[in-house]
Amino acid sequence: MSSPSTAPSNFIDADTQFISRGKKKVVLIACPWTFYDEVEFMSQQLGLGYIGAYAKERFGHDIVAYIDPMLNGGHKIKTPVSTRYQKTNRFGISDEDIIRHIPSDADIIGINAPFTDSRLVLYPLVRKIKKAFQGIPVVIGGVLATTLPLQVLQESGADIVVKGEGEIAFSRILNGDNMEDIPGLVFRQTNGDIYEHPERSQQLRSPNLIPPPGYDFRPMQEYVQWSPRGNKADRTLSLISSRGCPFTCEFCSIPEKGQLWRPFTTERVTREIEMAIERWGVNHIEFEDDNFTLVENRALEVLSFLKELRNKGYPVTCSFPNGIMIDRMSMELALLLKDAGAEIAYLPVESGDTRVLASMDKPDALNHLEKTLAVAEWCVSAGLQVSCFFIVGYPGGEIKTERLKKECRKNYAEHIMEADGKVYMRGEDRKAFENTLEFCKKLRAIGVSGITPLIATPYPGTDLSFFCERFGYLAFPDEKDVLTTVSYAAMRPEFVQINTPWCSRQDAFDRWQEMAHMFPVFHNVRKEKNTDRLLTGLEITKRES
Known part of the structure; x- marks a missing residue:
């Protein structure tokens, strides 16, 4: 397979x-x-x-x-x-x-x-x-x-x-x-x-050869009242402005990862937004792109259109709940995100430990943390709320590039595993988790609003799932009888699916709880009716528990 x-x-x-x-x-x-x-x-x-x-x-x-x-x-x-x-x-x-x-x-x-x-x-x-x-x-x-x-x-x-x-x-x-x-x-x-x-x-x-997504047969008048990310306060259009992502993060479950990034034209995207405003009174755009900012000039064009709408007096806002790619961000993008009505910028940091980032196959893993601090500063300076995604209890993965193999053998030799002619890296142990906590504190000192911890999940078909199966780290042998997606507010130790010698299922749950209690948490863009305030993780947890 x-x-x-x-x-x-x-x-x-x-x-x-x-x-x-x-x-x-x-x-x-x-x-x-x-x-x-x-x-x-x-x-x-x-x-x-x-x-x-x-x-x-x-x-x-x-x-x-x-x-x-x-x-x-x-x-x-x-x-x-x-x-x-x-x-x-x-x-x-x-x-x-x-x-x-x-x-x-x-x-x-x-x-x-x-x-x-x-x-x-x-x-x-x-x-x-x-x-x-x-x-x-x-x-x-x-x-x-x-x-x-x-x-x-x-x-x-x-x-x-x-x-x-x-x-x-x-x-x-x-x-x-x-x-x-x-x-x-x-x-x-x-x-x-x-x-x-x-x-x-x-x-x-x-x-662009594919027609717009069935606005004549989907019941949009009802759909816009409650968004795919839980926003009930606005009238929201869920929109994809590009398809695909050229990167291969091991935990990612999107079928289009490692594929050609293909944008819809700016003109098409703006036409759909204008139509949604005119027909259904939409005032919020949720961009579901896997990599909205991959090409900066094109992202700037779409955001500039939203800025112009706001300058003309139309109160449109926008969000990017899948996160904004850190190594493709710039100060100009951060400022324009704010002007375009973005309420919060989600940064997919994933870990505060470089070794763990390498095991995830994160793009530019060796420089990722330094760039993250710079991007967080830009976003905060631009007046954006910022929340950062982290994956807790990450088990490890394959080191794929020769450059990374050389660096990892040099700096992390005791964490290297070799099998089947491939080089693998052990994942998050307690020391790596403590490095992540320290990095979160740096982010908070910059002015980052919240930290969103998620427990590592081996979604079927992902490189992460293959790694866990290869080394016997899956907690359940019959994966078809296992829940893979639960609200973080409903997380329980029995839902954790990965068990490694350096991070047990209970360890992963305890680390997740430790982060959730140590830092403010924002769970994407959930908002209730009659409020324009984002719900915090604590509020959602109390309501759902």
Whole structure:
């Protein structure tokens, strides 16, 4: 099994070679959600929006039903679900109600599974759909399908799984192309055997060839009232202004990591923002890019547009909840972020120990901490609140570049492990954690508002997961029965999934608690109605506990 960071790209420059052989009636379904105690946010289902828009506008297929079980009060419906080790809750209308909304004459059903934990609710839903509509093919896409395609196919009973970006693959299925000729597909053949195409799904080198994400069939009037990051105070548009990230951080679970960064044009991005303001009264933009600031000039153009809107008197604000890449920040960007209405800058620091950063494969790990202090100063000077992400209990990872191998052998020889012809570095021990605490104190002295600690999680398909499996550090042997995503407010020692000789599961939990109690914590951009103040981690913890 190859790691996602080494999987080859499959980019194409045009899609004119693809032809529809007849209009299909398409049903798009958003997977129900799991939360520990209460619903924390509302997804705007951008993935389904792009998939449906491409099939509809490029090839003329009909979106005959769009079903989001969280809408129309579905987010209030709570049903307990359990794994072998943990308990959580399912939110959304029942599987039976979802099935009742599926037209009987549909030609195909597409379901988005955005997170690993989606499987807890996805698998039983798909099995019921297949029982009710035996002749209609069910296609699963999303992060879960990309990282665990065989498990999804076998456990859910779905007909087809799409790995990677799904616009082209899904439309080619609708168009009637030979399934074995479609990169990215995993499907069950007529004889029962499973066929897995060896290549990633095809991706358009220019995402500008993909239409805007289904604003005509997604219920945006309801979506903008509660953002994917928990903002209820504003009317929020969830927006992707670029796709991909060229870097290969070992813990990262995005399917597009290690891939070509592909921006939408500034003109397209600004048109979508203007439309959202005019049609739905949007006053906040949540940029979901994995790397918004990779190219500074392009980031400056988008931010300048938001600044101009504010100068004209429109009170738009913006946020970047996935974090802003530290080694691509500048003082000019920091100042413009403030002028564009950014309320807080999230910096993905990850660790205050250089050795641990090297084991994560963080970009420019050797200079990362020095640059972080400079960026934090710029952001604070610009008048931004700043919160920094840290990963606690990181187990270690592969040292990939020759330069890093040389430095690590020179400075951290006692932490080196070698196996299979590769060089690995042990992760966070107590000394490294104490270095992180000291670094956090430096950040606070600069004026950083908060520290957001997260416990290391081996998401399936990541390099981190492969490392833990290779050396026997996974706490649970049957990962399909393990929760991978829980609110930090609901974290418990039994949820920690990594156990190493230098950091036990209890150690990781204790370190996480120590950081959370030592420093103010901001949990992304959650805001309640009738307030413009960001909630702190302590406030969320008290409310959810």
